Amino acid sequence: MTEYDGIVPALAQALEKHGYVELTAVQKAVLNSGIGQADALVSAQTGSGKTVAFGLALAPTLLGGEERFSHMGAPLALAVAPTRELALQVARELEWLYEFTGAAIATCVGGMDMRTERRALERGAHIVVGTPGRLRDHITRHALDMSGLRAVVLDEADEMLDLGFREDLEFILDAAPAERRTLMFSATVPRAIATLAKGYQRDAVRITTAGEDKQHHDIEYRALSVAPADRENAIINVLRYYEARNALVFCNTRAAVNHLTARFNNRNFSVVALSGELSQNERSHALQAMRDGRARVCIATDVAARGIDLPNLELVIHADLPTNPETLLHRSGRTGRAGRKGVSALIIPYSARRRTERLLHSAGITPAWASPPSADEVMQRDNERMLADPAFAQPIREEERAFVDTLLETHDAEQIAAAFLRLSRAGRSAPEDLAEPVPFKPSPERGERGALRDEKPRRRDDFSDSVWFSLSVGRRQNAEPRWLIPMLCRTGGITKREIGAIRMQPEESFVQIAAASADRFFAAIGPDHKVQGNILVKRLDGQPDLSRAGYNPPKHGKKPHRGKGNFAKPNQDGAGPKRASTTEQKPWAAKPGTPKSDKSRVPKARKKKMPE
Structure with a gap:
Protein backbone atom coordinates (compact mmCIF):
# COMPACT_ATOMS: atom_id res chain seq x y z
CA MET A 1 0.00 0.00 0.00
CA THR A 2 3.01 2.33 0.29
CA GLU A 3 2.81 2.95 -3.47
CA TYR A 4 0.15 5.60 -2.79
CA ASP A 5 1.58 9.00 -1.93
CA GLY A 6 0.37 10.50 1.31
CA ILE A 7 -0.26 7.29 3.28
CA VAL A 8 1.54 7.21 6.63
CA PRO A 9 3.64 3.99 6.80
CA ALA A 10 1.92 2.80 10.00
CA LEU A 11 -1.49 3.10 8.33
CA ALA A 12 -0.25 1.34 5.20
CA GLN A 13 0.88 -1.53 7.41
CA ALA A 14 -2.58 -1.70 9.00
CA LEU A 15 -4.24 -1.76 5.56
CA GLU A 16 -2.08 -4.66 4.45
CA LYS A 17 -2.82 -6.56 7.66
CA HIS A 18 -6.54 -5.99 7.16
CA GLY A 19 -6.40 -7.50 3.68
CA TYR A 20 -6.74 -4.39 1.55
CA VAL A 21 -5.82 -5.11 -2.05
CA GLU A 22 -7.01 -1.88 -3.63
CA LEU A 23 -8.32 1.40 -2.28
CA THR A 24 -11.87 2.51 -3.04
CA ALA A 25 -12.68 5.50 -5.24
CA VAL A 26 -13.18 7.94 -2.37
CA GLN A 27 -9.98 6.82 -0.64
CA LYS A 28 -7.97 7.34 -3.84
CA ALA A 29 -9.63 10.71 -4.40
CA VAL A 30 -8.71 11.94 -0.92
CA LEU A 31 -5.08 10.87 -1.36
CA ASN A 32 -4.64 12.10 -4.94
CA SER A 33 -6.41 15.44 -4.55
CA GLY A 34 -3.39 17.06 -2.92
CA ILE A 35 -5.45 18.66 -0.15
CA GLY A 36 -2.51 18.62 2.27
CA GLN A 37 -3.66 20.41 5.44
CA ALA A 38 -6.65 22.10 3.81
CA ASP A 39 -10.33 21.68 4.63
CA ALA A 40 -12.36 19.37 2.42
CA LEU A 41 -15.97 18.76 1.44
CA VAL A 42 -16.22 15.19 0.16
CA SER A 43 -19.32 13.69 -1.41
CA ALA A 44 -19.37 9.91 -1.74
CA GLN A 45 -22.00 7.21 -1.56
CA THR A 46 -22.85 5.32 1.60
CA GLY A 47 -20.66 2.27 2.04
CA SER A 48 -17.85 3.54 -0.18
CA GLY A 49 -15.16 3.49 2.54
CA LYS A 50 -15.44 7.08 3.83
CA THR A 51 -14.23 6.19 7.33
CA VAL A 52 -10.91 4.85 6.08
CA ALA A 53 -10.73 7.80 3.69
CA PHE A 54 -10.86 10.46 6.38
CA GLY A 55 -8.64 8.32 8.60
CA LEU A 56 -5.97 8.43 5.88
CA ALA A 57 -6.50 12.16 5.34
CA LEU A 58 -6.21 12.99 9.06
CA ALA A 59 -3.04 10.99 9.82
CA PRO A 60 -0.46 13.57 8.62
CA THR A 61 -2.23 16.33 10.58
CA LEU A 62 -2.46 14.32 13.80
CA LEU A 63 0.96 12.67 13.77
CA GLY A 64 2.84 15.75 12.59
CA GLY A 65 5.58 13.73 10.90
CA GLU A 66 5.96 11.24 13.76
CA GLU A 67 5.36 7.50 13.34
CA ARG A 68 3.55 7.06 16.66
CA PHE A 69 1.51 9.21 18.99
CA SER A 70 3.10 10.51 22.16
CA HIS A 71 1.46 10.67 25.60
CA MET A 72 -2.32 10.91 25.88
CA GLY A 73 -3.78 14.30 26.69
CA ALA A 74 -6.43 16.56 25.19
CA PRO A 75 -7.96 15.08 22.02
CA LEU A 76 -6.33 15.91 18.70
CA ALA A 77 -9.28 14.94 16.47
CA LEU A 78 -13.03 14.80 16.84
CA ALA A 79 -15.26 12.69 14.57
CA VAL A 80 -19.02 13.35 14.72
CA ALA A 81 -21.54 10.78 13.42
CA PRO A 82 -25.36 10.96 13.33
CA THR A 83 -26.24 7.72 15.18
CA ARG A 84 -24.88 5.55 17.96
CA GLU A 85 -24.33 2.58 15.66
CA LEU A 86 -22.43 4.61 13.09
CA ALA A 87 -20.28 6.28 15.77
CA LEU A 88 -19.32 2.91 17.25
CA GLN A 89 -18.63 1.57 13.76
CA VAL A 90 -16.37 4.55 13.00
CA ALA A 91 -14.50 3.95 16.26
CA ARG A 92 -13.93 0.29 15.36
CA GLU A 93 -12.63 1.22 11.90
CA LEU A 94 -10.23 3.81 13.29
CA GLU A 95 -8.96 1.39 15.95
CA TRP A 96 -7.61 -1.11 13.43
CA LEU A 97 -6.49 1.63 11.01
CA TYR A 98 -4.42 3.38 13.72
CA GLU A 99 -3.36 0.14 15.42
CA PHE A 100 0.38 0.66 14.78
CA THR A 101 0.36 4.34 15.76
CA GLY A 102 -0.50 3.78 19.42
CA ALA A 103 -3.63 5.91 19.15
CA ALA A 104 -6.12 5.98 22.02
CA ILE A 105 -9.70 6.31 20.77
CA ALA A 106 -12.65 7.21 23.02
CA THR A 107 -16.35 7.18 22.25
CA CYS A 108 -19.09 9.52 23.49
CA VAL A 109 -22.50 8.32 22.31
CA GLY A 110 -26.01 8.61 23.63
CA GLY A 111 -27.34 5.63 25.56
CA MET A 112 -23.98 4.75 27.10
CA ASP A 113 -22.82 5.43 30.68
CA MET A 114 -21.76 9.06 30.76
CA ARG A 115 -19.53 8.53 33.84
CA THR A 116 -17.51 5.87 32.03
CA GLU A 117 -17.04 8.20 29.08
CA ARG A 118 -15.94 11.03 31.40
CA ARG A 119 -13.31 8.82 33.04
CA ALA A 120 -11.99 7.82 29.57
CA LEU A 121 -11.71 11.48 28.61
CA GLU A 122 -9.89 12.26 31.87
CA ARG A 123 -7.33 9.53 31.11
CA GLY A 124 -6.74 11.15 27.74
CA ALA A 125 -7.46 10.21 24.12
CA HIS A 126 -6.01 11.11 20.76
CA ILE A 127 -9.27 10.72 18.80
CA VAL A 128 -12.82 11.10 20.12
CA VAL A 129 -15.79 9.73 18.18
CA GLY A 130 -19.34 10.62 19.22
CA THR A 131 -22.85 11.71 18.43
CA PRO A 132 -23.79 15.42 18.39
CA GLY A 133 -26.00 15.48 21.48
CA ARG A 134 -23.63 13.57 23.77
CA LEU A 135 -20.57 15.52 22.60
CA ARG A 136 -22.37 18.77 23.34
CA ASP A 137 -23.21 17.49 26.85
CA HIS A 138 -19.54 16.70 27.55
CA ILE A 139 -18.44 20.09 26.23
CA THR A 140 -21.03 21.90 28.36
CA ARG A 141 -19.91 19.97 31.48
CA HIS A 142 -16.25 20.75 30.68
CA ALA A 143 -15.44 17.05 30.44
CA LEU A 144 -14.26 17.29 26.81
CA ASP A 145 -11.28 19.60 26.33
CA MET A 146 -11.47 21.11 22.84
CA SER A 147 -8.39 23.32 23.12
CA GLY A 148 -5.97 20.86 21.49
CA LEU A 149 -8.10 19.86 18.51
CA ARG A 150 -6.31 19.88 15.18
CA ALA A 151 -9.19 18.49 13.09
CA VAL A 152 -12.96 17.95 13.18
CA VAL A 153 -14.72 15.43 10.90
CA LEU A 154 -18.45 15.44 10.19
CA ASP A 155 -19.40 12.01 8.88
CA GLU A 156 -22.73 11.63 7.06
CA ALA A 157 -23.30 15.38 7.44
CA ASP A 158 -26.52 15.31 5.39
CA GLU A 159 -28.04 12.72 7.73
CA MET A 160 -27.16 14.82 10.78
CA LEU A 161 -28.98 17.80 9.33
CA ASP A 162 -31.95 15.61 8.39
CA LEU A 163 -32.15 14.39 11.99
CA GLY A 164 -32.21 17.96 13.34
CA PHE A 165 -28.65 18.24 14.72
CA ARG A 166 -27.81 21.59 13.08
CA GLU A 167 -27.79 23.50 16.38
CA ASP A 168 -25.60 20.86 18.09
CA LEU A 169 -23.16 20.82 15.17
CA GLU A 170 -22.84 24.60 15.18
CA PHE A 171 -22.24 24.52 18.95
CA ILE A 172 -19.46 21.92 18.56
CA LEU A 173 -17.78 23.75 15.68
CA ASP A 174 -17.93 27.07 17.54
CA ALA A 175 -16.29 25.42 20.57
CA ALA A 176 -13.39 24.05 18.50
CA PRO A 177 -10.25 26.14 17.89
CA ALA A 178 -10.44 28.44 14.90
CA GLU A 179 -7.13 27.11 13.51
CA ARG A 180 -8.29 23.59 12.76
CA ARG A 181 -9.06 21.40 9.78
CA THR A 182 -12.72 20.70 9.07
CA LEU A 183 -13.55 17.72 6.89
CA MET A 184 -17.15 17.08 5.85
CA PHE A 185 -18.22 13.78 4.32
CA SER A 186 -21.72 13.46 2.89
CA ALA A 187 -23.57 11.21 0.47
CA THR A 188 -25.25 14.25 -1.07
CA VAL A 189 -24.50 17.96 -0.93
CA PRO A 190 -27.82 19.82 -0.68
CA ARG A 191 -28.03 23.54 -0.05
CA ALA A 192 -28.05 23.09 3.74
CA ILE A 193 -24.70 21.25 3.63
CA ALA A 194 -23.19 23.85 1.31
CA THR A 195 -24.29 26.62 3.70
CA LEU A 196 -22.82 24.81 6.71
CA ALA A 197 -19.54 24.23 4.85
CA LYS A 198 -19.34 27.88 3.80
CA GLY A 199 -19.76 29.05 7.39
CA TYR A 200 -17.26 26.71 9.07
CA GLN A 201 -14.66 25.83 6.40
CA ARG A 202 -11.91 27.93 4.86
CA ASP A 203 -11.07 27.49 1.21
CA ALA A 204 -12.32 23.90 1.29
CA VAL A 205 -11.31 21.52 -1.46
CA ARG A 206 -14.36 20.03 -3.13
CA ILE A 207 -13.89 16.31 -3.80
CA THR A 208 -16.49 14.42 -5.81
CA THR A 209 -15.98 10.73 -6.39
CA ALA A 210 -16.93 9.17 -9.71
CA GLY A 211 -20.55 8.21 -9.83
CA GLU A 212 -21.66 10.54 -7.05
CA ASP A 213 -24.93 11.18 -8.84
CA LYS A 214 -25.25 7.57 -9.95
CA GLN A 215 -26.28 4.54 -7.99
CA HIS A 216 -24.14 1.69 -6.82
CA HIS A 217 -23.38 -0.61 -9.71
CA ASP A 218 -23.34 -3.46 -7.19
CA MET A 379 -39.92 -23.98 -4.40
CA GLN A 380 -37.94 -24.29 -7.64
CA ARG A 381 -35.25 -22.01 -6.20
CA ASP A 382 -35.12 -24.19 -3.07
CA ASN A 383 -34.58 -27.26 -5.22
CA GLU A 384 -31.78 -25.55 -7.15
CA ARG A 385 -30.02 -24.58 -3.94
CA MET A 386 -30.40 -28.11 -2.61
CA LEU A 387 -28.88 -29.68 -5.73
CA ALA A 388 -25.99 -27.21 -5.61
CA ASP A 389 -25.24 -27.93 -1.95
CA PRO A 390 -21.53 -28.85 -1.59
CA ALA A 391 -22.50 -31.67 0.78
CA PHE A 392 -23.34 -33.82 -2.28
CA ALA A 393 -19.77 -33.50 -3.54
CA GLN A 394 -18.11 -34.57 -0.29
CA PRO A 395 -17.02 -38.22 0.07
CA ILE A 396 -18.66 -40.42 2.68
CA ARG A 397 -16.65 -40.45 5.89
CA GLU A 398 -15.81 -43.65 7.73
CA GLU A 399 -17.91 -42.75 10.77
CA GLU A 400 -20.90 -42.25 8.46
CA ARG A 401 -20.49 -45.48 6.47
CA ALA A 402 -22.24 -47.82 8.96
CA PHE A 403 -25.39 -45.72 9.23
CA VAL A 404 -25.50 -45.07 5.47
CA ASP A 405 -25.52 -48.84 4.91
CA THR A 406 -28.26 -49.23 7.52
CA LEU A 407 -30.42 -46.63 5.75
CA LEU A 408 -29.94 -48.34 2.38
CA GLU A 409 -30.85 -51.73 3.87
CA THR A 410 -33.93 -50.37 5.64
CA HIS A 411 -35.30 -48.06 2.91
CA ASP A 412 -34.93 -47.76 -0.81
CA ALA A 413 -33.14 -44.78 -2.34
CA GLU A 414 -36.38 -43.09 -3.41
CA GLN A 415 -37.80 -43.15 0.11
CA ILE A 416 -34.53 -41.81 1.55
CA ALA A 417 -34.52 -38.94 -0.97
CA ALA A 418 -38.13 -38.07 -0.13
CA ALA A 419 -37.37 -38.09 3.60
CA PHE A 420 -34.33 -35.86 3.02
CA LEU A 421 -36.47 -33.43 1.02
CA ARG A 422 -39.11 -33.25 3.77
CA LEU A 423 -36.51 -32.73 6.49
CA SER A 424 -34.79 -29.94 4.57
CA ARG A 425 -38.10 -28.11 4.07
CA ALA A 426 -39.40 -28.64 7.59
CA GLY A 427 -37.62 -25.66 9.12
CA ARG A 428 -38.53 -23.21 6.39
CA SER A 429 -41.60 -21.07 6.05
CA ALA A 430 -43.87 -22.19 3.22
CA PRO A 431 -44.18 -19.66 0.39
CA GLU A 432 -47.45 -17.83 -0.15
CA ASP A 433 -49.86 -18.02 -3.09
CA LEU A 434 -50.19 -14.56 -4.60
CA ALA A 435 -53.01 -13.07 -6.62
CA GLU A 436 -52.59 -12.99 -10.38
CA PRO A 437 -50.75 -9.79 -11.38
CA VAL A 438 -52.80 -7.06 -12.98
CA PRO A 439 -51.05 -5.62 -16.07
CA PHE A 440 -50.43 -1.89 -15.82
CA LYS A 441 -51.23 -0.06 -19.04
CA PRO A 442 -50.99 3.70 -18.74
CA SER A 443 -53.43 5.49 -20.99
CA PRO A 444 -55.26 8.83 -21.11
CA GLU A 445 -58.44 7.05 -20.03
CA ARG A 446 -56.92 6.08 -16.71
CA GLY A 447 -56.99 8.20 -13.64
CA GLU A 448 -54.10 9.02 -11.33
CA ARG A 449 -54.33 5.64 -9.59
CA GLY A 450 -54.42 3.64 -12.80
CA ALA A 451 -58.12 2.72 -12.60
CA LEU A 452 -60.49 3.37 -15.47
CA ARG A 453 -62.36 6.59 -14.88
CA ASP A 454 -65.67 5.17 -16.01
CA GLU A 455 -65.46 2.30 -13.52
CA LYS A 456 -68.24 2.48 -10.98
CA PRO A 457 -67.03 1.90 -7.44
CA ARG A 458 -68.64 -1.08 -5.82
CA ARG A 459 -71.03 -0.24 -3.02
CA ARG A 460 -70.16 -1.58 0.41
CA ASP A 461 -73.56 -3.27 0.73
CA ASP A 462 -73.15 -5.12 -2.60
CA PHE A 463 -72.16 -8.43 -0.95
CA SER A 464 -73.99 -11.49 -2.18
CA ASP A 465 -72.03 -13.79 0.15
CA SER A 466 -70.33 -12.56 3.30
CA VAL A 467 -69.27 -13.35 6.87
CA TRP A 468 -69.85 -11.10 9.87
CA PHE A 469 -67.19 -10.43 12.52
CA SER A 470 -67.53 -8.82 15.93
CA LEU A 471 -64.93 -6.35 17.31
CA SER A 472 -64.74 -5.64 21.04
CA VAL A 473 -64.75 -1.87 20.57
CA GLY A 474 -67.68 0.47 20.01
CA ARG A 475 -68.88 4.04 20.13
CA ARG A 476 -68.00 4.44 23.82
CA GLN A 477 -64.38 3.67 22.90
CA ASN A 478 -64.55 6.29 20.10
CA ALA A 479 -64.51 3.63 17.40
CA GLU A 480 -65.06 5.02 13.91
CA PRO A 481 -65.03 3.39 10.46
CA ARG A 482 -62.37 5.82 9.26
CA TRP A 483 -59.76 4.14 11.51
CA LEU A 484 -61.33 0.70 11.77
CA ILE A 485 -61.15 0.08 8.01
CA PRO A 486 -57.39 0.84 7.60
CA MET A 487 -56.61 -1.20 10.72
CA LEU A 488 -58.53 -4.22 9.42
CA CYS A 489 -56.96 -3.94 5.96
CA ARG A 490 -53.45 -3.68 7.37
CA THR A 491 -53.80 -6.43 9.97
CA GLY A 492 -56.03 -8.81 8.04
CA GLY A 493 -54.36 -8.47 4.66
CA ILE A 494 -57.51 -7.36 2.83
CA THR A 495 -58.60 -4.29 0.88
CA LYS A 496 -61.42 -1.92 1.71
CA ARG A 497 -63.38 -3.31 -1.26
CA GLU A 498 -63.60 -6.59 0.66
CA ILE A 499 -65.26 -4.88 3.63
CA GLY A 500 -69.01 -4.46 3.51
CA ALA A 501 -71.33 -2.92 6.07
CA ILE A 502 -70.14 -1.74 9.50
CA ARG A 503 -72.61 -1.58 12.37
CA MET A 504 -71.40 0.52 15.32
CA GLN A 505 -72.76 -0.38 18.78
CA PRO A 506 -72.04 1.12 22.20
CA GLU A 507 -69.60 -1.64 23.26
CA GLU A 508 -68.83 -3.53 20.04
CA SER A 509 -68.83 -3.21 16.27
CA PHE A 510 -69.96 -5.64 13.57
CA VAL A 511 -68.03 -5.79 10.30
CA GLN A 512 -69.08 -7.58 7.12
CA ILE A 513 -66.27 -9.29 5.17
CA ALA A 514 -66.57 -10.88 1.74
CA ALA A 515 -66.87 -14.66 2.13
CA ALA A 516 -63.97 -15.33 -0.26
CA SER A 517 -61.66 -13.32 2.01
CA ALA A 518 -63.05 -14.24 5.44
CA ASP A 519 -60.79 -17.25 6.12
CA ARG A 520 -57.68 -15.43 4.98
CA PHE A 521 -58.64 -12.40 7.07
CA PHE A 522 -59.22 -14.45 10.22
CA ALA A 523 -55.97 -16.40 9.77
CA ALA A 524 -53.89 -13.26 9.20
CA ILE A 525 -55.03 -11.78 12.51
CA GLY A 526 -53.16 -14.50 14.40
CA PRO A 527 -53.97 -17.18 16.96
CA ASP A 528 -54.91 -14.70 19.70
CA HIS A 529 -57.52 -13.11 17.37
CA LYS A 530 -56.57 -9.59 18.51
CA VAL A 531 -55.78 -6.49 16.49
CA GLN A 532 -54.08 -3.26 17.51
CA GLY A 533 -53.33 -4.30 21.05
CA ASN A 534 -56.35 -5.81 22.75
CA ILE A 535 -59.27 -5.51 20.30
CA LEU A 536 -60.75 -9.00 20.16
CA VAL A 537 -62.18 -10.24 16.84
CA LYS A 538 -64.85 -12.97 16.82
CA ARG A 539 -66.31 -14.74 13.83
CA LEU A 540 -70.11 -14.95 13.85
CA ASP A 541 -72.09 -17.88 12.54
CA GLY A 542 -74.79 -15.75 10.95
CA GLN A 543 -76.21 -12.25 11.08
CA PRO A 544 -75.30 -10.18 14.15
CA ASP A 545 -77.99 -9.84 16.81
CA LEU A 546 -78.38 -6.11 16.69
CA SER A 547 -81.35 -6.01 19.08
CA ARG A 548 -79.31 -7.14 22.09
CA ALA A 549 -76.71 -4.48 21.38
CA GLY A 550 -79.21 -1.65 21.43
CA TYR A 551 -79.13 -1.09 17.69
CA ASN A 552 -81.58 1.47 16.38
CA PRO A 553 -82.16 1.25 12.63
CA PRO A 554 -82.13 4.57 10.82
CA LYS A 555 -85.53 6.23 10.46
CA HIS A 556 -86.49 7.38 7.00
CA GLY A 557 -88.33 10.62 6.40
CA LYS A 558 -87.85 14.08 7.80
CA LYS A 559 -88.18 14.82 11.47
CA PRO A 560 -90.26 17.78 12.66
CA HIS A 561 -88.40 20.89 13.64
CA ARG A 562 -87.31 20.90 17.26
CA GLY A 563 -89.79 22.70 19.45
CA LYS A 564 -92.58 22.78 16.87
CA GLY A 565 -95.66 20.64 16.64
CA ASN A 566 -96.61 18.22 13.93
CA PHE A 567 -98.37 19.53 10.86
CA ALA A 568 -101.49 18.00 9.41
CA LYS A 569 -102.04 17.51 5.71
CA PRO A 570 -103.61 20.44 3.82
CA ASN A 571 -107.38 20.54 3.78
CA GLN A 572 -109.18 19.43 0.71
CA ASP A 573 -110.46 22.96 0.20
CA GLY A 574 -106.91 24.19 -0.30
CA ALA A 575 -106.46 25.70 3.14
CA GLY A 576 -102.98 25.65 4.61
CA PRO A 577 -101.77 23.09 7.10
CA LYS A 578 -103.36 23.10 10.48
CA ARG A 579 -101.11 23.03 13.57
CA ALA A 580 -101.84 20.13 15.86
CA SER A 581 -103.40 20.89 19.18
CA THR A 582 -101.29 21.50 22.23
CA THR A 583 -102.45 18.27 23.80
CA GLU A 584 -101.44 16.29 20.72
CA GLN A 585 -98.08 18.03 20.53
CA LYS A 586 -97.23 17.42 24.19
CA PRO A 587 -98.67 14.19 25.38
CA TRP A 588 -97.21 14.70 28.81
CA ALA A 589 -99.20 17.89 29.40
CA ALA A 590 -101.65 17.86 32.30
CA LYS A 591 -105.26 16.95 31.63
CA PRO A 592 -108.28 17.47 33.78
CA GLY A 593 -108.34 14.90 36.50
CA THR A 594 -104.64 14.05 36.39
CA PRO A 595 -103.72 11.95 39.42
CA LYS A 596 -101.56 13.61 42.04
CA SER A 597 -98.79 11.05 41.49
CA ASP A 598 -98.49 12.11 37.84
CA LYS A 599 -98.28 15.82 38.53
CA SER A 600 -94.54 15.50 38.99
CA ARG A 601 -94.26 15.13 35.23
CA VAL A 602 -96.07 18.40 34.57
CA PRO A 603 -93.78 21.46 34.31
CA LYS A 604 -94.50 23.93 37.07
CA ALA A 605 -95.85 27.30 36.02
CA ARG A 606 -93.50 30.20 36.58
CA LYS A 607 -94.74 32.40 39.41
CA LYS A 608 -95.04 36.08 38.73
CA LYS A 609 -93.72 38.46 41.31
CA MET A 610 -96.48 40.81 42.47
CA PRO A 611 -95.60 44.43 43.12
CA GLU A 612 -95.58 45.49 46.74
Missing part, protein backbone atom coordinates in the same frame (compact mmCIF):
# COMPACT_ATOMS: atom_id res chain seq x y z
CA ILE A 219 -27.03 -2.99 -6.26
CA GLU A 220 -29.76 -4.59 -8.34
CA TYR A 221 -33.02 -2.65 -8.04
CA ARG A 222 -36.26 -4.58 -8.49
CA ALA A 223 -39.75 -3.02 -8.43
CA LEU A 224 -42.36 -5.66 -7.58
CA SER A 225 -46.02 -4.84 -8.29
CA VAL A 226 -48.47 -6.51 -5.91
CA ALA A 227 -52.11 -6.40 -4.96
CA PRO A 228 -52.52 -4.41 -1.71
CA ALA A 229 -53.76 -7.50 0.13
CA ASP A 230 -50.64 -9.45 -0.95
CA ARG A 231 -48.07 -6.96 0.28
CA GLU A 232 -46.88 -8.98 3.29
CA ASN A 233 -47.14 -12.27 1.41
CA ALA A 234 -44.92 -10.82 -1.30
CA ILE A 235 -42.29 -9.88 1.31
CA ILE A 236 -42.35 -13.46 2.61
CA ASN A 237 -41.82 -14.85 -0.89
CA VAL A 238 -38.97 -12.41 -1.60
CA LEU A 239 -37.22 -13.43 1.62
CA ARG A 240 -37.68 -17.10 0.80
CA TYR A 241 -36.59 -16.70 -2.82
CA TYR A 242 -33.26 -15.03 -2.06
CA GLU A 243 -32.49 -16.72 1.29
CA ALA A 244 -30.01 -13.93 2.02
CA ARG A 245 -27.55 -14.30 4.86
CA ASN A 246 -28.78 -10.92 6.14
CA ALA A 247 -31.89 -9.06 4.97
CA LEU A 248 -33.17 -5.64 6.03
CA VAL A 249 -36.89 -4.78 5.76
CA PHE A 250 -37.77 -1.09 5.99
CA CYS A 251 -41.06 0.25 7.37
CA ASN A 252 -42.22 3.83 7.85
CA THR A 253 -43.65 3.46 11.38
CA ARG A 254 -42.93 1.64 14.63
CA ALA A 255 -46.37 0.02 14.50
CA ALA A 256 -45.56 -1.50 11.11
CA VAL A 257 -42.23 -2.79 12.47
CA ASN A 258 -43.93 -4.46 15.42
CA HIS A 259 -46.63 -5.97 13.21
CA LEU A 260 -44.21 -7.47 10.67
CA THR A 261 -41.90 -8.71 13.42
CA ALA A 262 -44.75 -10.59 15.09
CA ARG A 263 -45.95 -12.10 11.82
CA PHE A 264 -42.50 -13.16 10.62
CA ASN A 265 -41.74 -14.72 14.00
CA ASN A 266 -44.89 -16.80 13.60
CA ARG A 267 -43.70 -17.80 10.12
CA ASN A 268 -40.43 -19.31 11.41
CA PHE A 269 -38.14 -16.49 10.29
CA SER A 270 -35.25 -15.63 12.61
CA VAL A 271 -36.05 -11.93 12.92
CA VAL A 272 -35.09 -8.94 15.06
CA ALA A 273 -36.57 -5.44 15.17
CA LEU A 274 -34.98 -1.99 15.27
CA SER A 275 -37.13 0.99 16.21
CA GLY A 276 -36.83 4.12 18.29
CA GLU A 277 -38.52 2.58 21.31
CA LEU A 278 -35.64 0.14 21.93
CA SER A 279 -32.87 0.87 24.42
CA GLN A 280 -29.25 1.00 23.34
CA ASN A 281 -28.63 -2.41 24.93
CA GLU A 282 -31.52 -3.96 23.00
CA ARG A 283 -30.32 -2.42 19.75
CA SER A 284 -26.80 -3.74 20.29
CA HIS A 285 -28.10 -7.26 20.97
CA ALA A 286 -30.26 -7.15 17.84
CA LEU A 287 -27.37 -6.10 15.60
CA GLN A 288 -25.05 -8.66 17.17
CA ALA A 289 -27.63 -11.38 16.49
CA MET A 290 -27.57 -10.36 12.81
CA ARG A 291 -23.78 -10.37 12.68
CA ASP A 292 -23.26 -13.78 14.30
CA GLY A 293 -26.06 -15.51 12.35
CA ARG A 294 -28.62 -16.00 15.12
CA ALA A 295 -30.99 -13.75 13.15
CA ARG A 296 -31.20 -13.28 9.40
CA VAL A 297 -33.95 -10.67 8.99
CA CYS A 298 -33.97 -7.21 10.56
CA ILE A 299 -37.13 -5.07 10.39
CA ALA A 300 -36.43 -1.40 11.02
CA THR A 301 -37.57 2.17 10.60
CA ASP A 302 -35.46 4.67 8.66
CA VAL A 303 -34.17 6.52 11.72
CA ALA A 304 -33.33 3.33 13.64
CA ALA A 305 -31.40 1.86 10.68
CA ARG A 306 -29.28 4.92 9.92
CA GLY A 307 -25.59 4.17 10.17
CA ILE A 308 -25.80 0.42 10.82
CA ASP A 309 -23.30 -1.75 8.98
CA LEU A 310 -24.04 -5.45 8.44
CA PRO A 311 -21.18 -7.06 6.49
CA ASN A 312 -23.34 -9.86 5.08
CA LEU A 313 -26.36 -7.73 4.14
CA GLU A 314 -27.43 -9.00 0.72
CA LEU A 315 -31.07 -7.91 0.51
CA VAL A 316 -32.99 -4.71 1.28
CA ILE A 317 -36.81 -4.78 1.07
CA HIS A 318 -38.89 -1.60 1.12
CA ALA A 319 -42.10 -2.83 2.76
CA ASP A 320 -43.30 0.78 2.82
CA LEU A 321 -42.24 3.11 0.03
CA PRO A 322 -39.66 5.75 1.03
CA THR A 323 -40.92 9.30 1.17
CA ASN A 324 -38.15 10.88 -0.94
CA PRO A 325 -35.21 9.91 -3.19
CA GLU A 326 -32.63 10.54 -0.44
CA THR A 327 -34.31 8.05 1.87
CA LEU A 328 -34.41 5.50 -0.93
CA LEU A 329 -30.67 5.91 -1.52
CA HIS A 330 -29.81 5.67 2.18
CA ARG A 331 -31.92 2.54 2.59
CA SER A 332 -30.49 0.81 -0.45
CA GLY A 333 -26.96 1.87 0.46
CA ARG A 334 -27.00 -0.56 3.39
CA THR A 335 -26.27 -3.32 0.86
CA GLY A 336 -23.85 -3.51 -2.06
CA ARG A 337 -20.99 -2.18 0.08
CA ALA A 338 -17.25 -2.57 -0.47
CA GLY A 339 -17.66 -4.41 -3.77
CA ARG A 340 -20.26 -6.91 -2.55
CA LYS A 341 -23.45 -7.50 -4.55
CA GLY A 342 -26.87 -6.67 -3.19
CA VAL A 343 -30.56 -6.48 -4.11
CA SER A 344 -32.96 -3.64 -3.30
CA ALA A 345 -36.60 -4.71 -3.76
CA LEU A 346 -39.51 -2.26 -3.62
CA ILE A 347 -42.94 -3.72 -2.80
CA ILE A 348 -45.35 -1.56 -4.80
CA PRO A 349 -49.15 -1.77 -4.54
CA TYR A 350 -50.90 -1.25 -7.86
CA SER A 351 -52.27 2.12 -6.74
CA ALA A 352 -48.76 3.46 -5.98
CA ARG A 353 -47.22 2.63 -9.35
CA ARG A 354 -47.18 6.18 -10.71
CA ARG A 355 -45.87 7.65 -7.46
CA THR A 356 -43.09 5.05 -7.42
CA GLU A 357 -42.11 5.84 -11.00
CA ARG A 358 -41.71 9.51 -10.09
CA LEU A 359 -39.67 8.58 -7.02
CA LEU A 360 -37.34 6.32 -8.99
CA HIS A 361 -36.95 8.90 -11.72
CA SER A 362 -35.97 11.56 -9.16
CA ALA A 363 -33.39 9.18 -7.69
CA GLY A 364 -31.97 8.34 -11.12
CA ILE A 365 -32.79 4.65 -10.77
CA THR A 366 -34.00 2.38 -13.56
CA PRO A 367 -35.25 -0.78 -11.84
CA ALA A 368 -36.38 -4.08 -13.27
CA TRP A 369 -40.19 -4.16 -13.04
CA ALA A 370 -41.59 -7.59 -12.27
CA SER A 371 -44.05 -9.54 -10.16
CA PRO A 372 -42.96 -11.01 -6.81
CA PRO A 373 -41.73 -14.61 -6.84
CA SER A 374 -44.63 -17.05 -6.90
CA ALA A 375 -44.85 -20.07 -4.61
CA ASP A 376 -43.74 -22.35 -7.45
CA GLU A 377 -40.73 -20.14 -8.20
CA VAL A 378 -39.69 -20.18 -4.55
